[in-house]
């Protein structure tokens with residue numbers, strides 16, 4: 001598995017990481033999910049993404065994966081209101097208490113990257129939440145400070161001297177951050193973790209999406225329909241559902257500045273296929289250009305902002 005340096009953190013991470021959200025939100029069978037993640041770690045994936053707000057996700061890592069702590073770079077997120085912590089969202093207290101809770105739940109000594117989980121630009125600029133994360137770093141509880149979000153807020157965060165990592169949405173139907181955020185991360189040597197990297201499999205009928213993803217993926221499904229582009233248009237003569245995942249993942253990993261793509265899945269076969277797609281390298285320039293043009297044509301006024 002190809003590795004890339006996660007910006008100025010200096011950490012080498014696999015281009016395909018693993019997003020733990022579906023395991024949490026779809027209430028996947030935990031022993032099976034743990035076996036899947038362990039198998040991915042065995043095959044060279046070395047970045048796991050979780051969050052304080054993913055139900056039971058920290059506890060899952062604590063129970064099944066804490067003994068393999070040296071096998072992966074651990075990324076989590078905090079700052080939102082947490083049940084059981086008597087402090088408002090984005091306060092210094094909620095950030096500090098969330099870091100302590102995360103360490104306890106995951107049964108670990110430190111977190112490699114802790115991100116503020118999608119606060120707005122005004123909250124970022126206010127500085128209270130960010131300062132609390134910086135203090136957690138100074139105390140050795142986290143190793144790097146980052147921000148998860150999109151558009152102008154992510155661009156502002158990427159230029160902040162204390163921020164080493166940005167997590168942002170980039171995919172075939174969510175391209176705004178390519179122009180808004182990636183130039184800033186390249187200038188400041190910031191690591192980029194791409195969330196929603198295969199666009200929540202938006203080529204599928206929405207009724208085939210599982211659980212809450214039926215609502216979550218709806219905007220992307222609509223965008224792809226409006227772009228009106230198919231794998232055949234891109235020169236792939238195969239069943240769309242067979243080739244879209246490969247095209248989507250390679251599109252994301254081809255964008256200059258992207259470090260890793262954290263695809264989420266509860267299906268081990270899909271996880272294995274994603275490893276194979278990630279190893280196929282960048283998409284040809286002409287295919288990337290067609291996908292970029294289809295996006296711009298469908299959204300001529302730039303209204304399709306990066307989605308959280």
Ligand SMILES: NC(=O)c1ccc[n+]([C@@H]2O[C@H](COP(=O)([O-])OP(=O)(O)OC[C@H]3O[C@@H](n4cnc5c(N)ncnc54)[C@H](OP(=O)(O)O)[C@@H]3O)[C@@H](O)[C@H]2O)c1
Nearest residue numbers: 019020021195196197198199200201245263264265266270
């Ligand atoms: N910071 C934030 O605010 C934020 C927001 C969203 C996501 N995230 C992070 O980013 C990660 C990824 O985002 P995501 O899970 O929303 O979206 P995604 O990775 O773009 O798409 C996941 C969907 O793709 C399907 N899939 C995966 N591999 C496939 C394959 N080879 N063929 C066909 N379908 C495939 C999965 O279904 P199956 O389970 O059936 O494979 C799942 O429905 C999350 O797990 C989370 O860690 C962070």
